[in-house]
Amino acid sequence: MKRRFLVLAMLIAAAACGQGEETGPVLIAAIGEQPDLADPDRVPPDDNAAMLLQATAQGLVRLDPQGEIEAGLAARWTVLDEGRTYIFRIDDIEWPDGTAVTAGEVARRLRNATRAGSGNRLAPLLSDIEEINAVTPFVIELVLRRPRTDLLRLLAQPEMAFWTTEGGVGPLAPLSDDRDGIDLVRYGTSADPEVSAVRPLVELEYAPPAMAVALFELGRVDLVAGGGWTTLPYAEAIRPDAAQLQIDPVEGLFGLQVVEFDGFLAEPENRRVLALAIDRQRLAAMLDRPEAEPRSLIIAPSAQGVGPYQMPGWIEADMDRRRAFARTAIASWEDANGEIPPLRIALPDEAGSRPIFAVIATDWGAIGLDVERVPFDGDADLRLVDRVAATDRGTWYFNVFRCDANPACSEEYEAALDLFAENETPGVGVLATAKAARALQDSMPFIPLLRPIRWWLVSSRLTGFETNAYASHPLDQLIAASGD
Structure with missing residues (x-):
């Protein structure tokens, strides 16, 4: 973004606010709009809703500041x-209405979250749970048909937090909630008759990226949350030091999701042509960050539990050969079907979208x-996706592109997923995942660009913040120190 715009945003912020306190609650500016919290079994949470769910609701387990499992x-x-x-073993804790949390109630809510047809987007990943039993009032048993090494990590996700019409079960709870932000206190405090005298532990506000960064540079907030590649230029504009800009x-996924599967985009061969024509190395060079790792495969190379499969041949070819092949394929398709209308690409209205569009427009123009x-919410042929x-x-990745949500699902891909789902033998599972990975790559419903990131601006006042592979930063464990 232009420096002049950032300075203007800072002046507006300074005029609207007095000088900040050096002590007090953790002050956070989250990029984006304030979420309306809802049951994650009905409405999949976006990043801001997930952060708030992680703070105000819990599942059986949760993630700590290192991204590890904790109670x-x-x-x-x-x-x-x-x-x-x-x-x-369920802890001694109460629901917001004051009734005890029991294994029976937890089992009922967990069955609802994992049942077939649940709106919870993690439900298909938990289909290996065969039984959910309340053994005693405070002991719950989960029986799986085969081991899942990532079960606890899935149960720790915000989507698996238990939510009621009155809210969640801590560790924090809203003290106030208006369109200017949300104040959070320790769970249980809101039942205190002296609640009006309680100072919040966390004050959350929501702002566009330029304003959120301006608030940080002015010292008005301790943390800017919710950044990705398209908003990183706003943080870089204030030239933060390495201790402030944490990544x-x-x-996960950062690239273009195909949303219209008709005409030219109806054929997987054409979607592969689009993928191979993009110079990801040039995009990474434009972003000029060591974290800008080009990605050509939909499934991350580090993903566990996927059998080895043959890489598409174009991945190793140089750009000249790839473009020559793509030009021939485009010309051949147009000779048979007519001119291809301009492809509509939906990107967020953010500074970091400009280099992405510039590279794609140049490479596909070639x-x-x-x-x-x-516009990001407009009618489009392809739309940017950024998910952790x-x-x-x-x-x-197979769950994101499962066949009931993937118009490009091929018979080979569906058969490989069915084979994996129906067999408990490890050897069969390795074979099935390898077939599924190759079939997914061949069908190309998604064009990967880069490894995703999550960035944060962190004040020296703040302790308890650690970067980790899951972008887990529990708000109840952040502490604002007394001065710098």
Whole structure:
């Protein structure tokens, strides 16, 4: 973004606010709009909703500041039968209405979240849970049909937090909630008759990226949350030092999702042509960050549990050969079908979208295609997707592109997923995942560009913040120190 615009945003922020306190709650500016929290079994949370769910609701377990598993509603747990049985001991805690959290109620909510047809987007990944039993009022048992090494990590996701019409079960709770932001206090405090005298532990506000960064540079907030590649230029504009600009080494998806599967985009061969024509090395060079890792494969190379499969031949070819092949393919298709209309690409209205569009427009223009940038929520042929993987397993990617949500699903891909789902033998699973990975890459419903990132601006006042592979930063464990 232009420096002049950033300075203007800073002046507006300074005029609207007085001088900041050096002590007090953790002050956070989250990039984007304030979320309306809802049951994650009905409405998949976006990044801001997930952060708030992580703060105000819990599942059986949760993630700590290092991205590791820690106690949630369950005070402790035991794994038996070589990973097929999990026993959880529910902690002594109450729902927002004052009734005790019991294993029976937790089991009911967990069955609802994982049942077939649930609106919870992680439900398909938890289909290996065969039984959910309340053994005693405070002990719950999960029986799996085969071991899942990522079960606890899935249960720790914000999507698996238990939510009621009155809210979640801590560790924090809203003290106030208006369109200017949300104040959070320790869970249980809101029931205190002296609640009006309680100072919040966390004050959350929501702002466009330029304003959020301006608030940080003015010292008005301790943390800017929710950044990715398209908003990184706003943070870089204030030239933060290495201690301030923290980047989580996450995995997941960052690229173009095909949303219209008709005409030229109806054929997987043409979608592959689009993918191979993009110079990802040039895009990474434009971003000029060591974290800008080019990605040509839909499934991250580090994903666990995916059998080895043959890489597409174009990945190793140089750009000249790839473009020559693409130009020939485009010309041949147009000779048979007519001119291809400009491809509409939906990108966020953010500074970091400009280099992405510039590279795509140049590279696809070089093979004979016109492109048009459209608003992110507008009608489009391709739309930018930026998602962090919930686990390090390849099954997360298969879930994102499962056949009921993927118009490009091929018979080979569907058969490989069915083979994996129906067999418990490890050898069969390795074979099935390898076939599924290759079939997914061949069908190309998504064009990967880069490894995703999550960036944060962190004040020296703040302790308890650590970068990790899951962008997990529990708000209740952040502490604002008394001065710098």
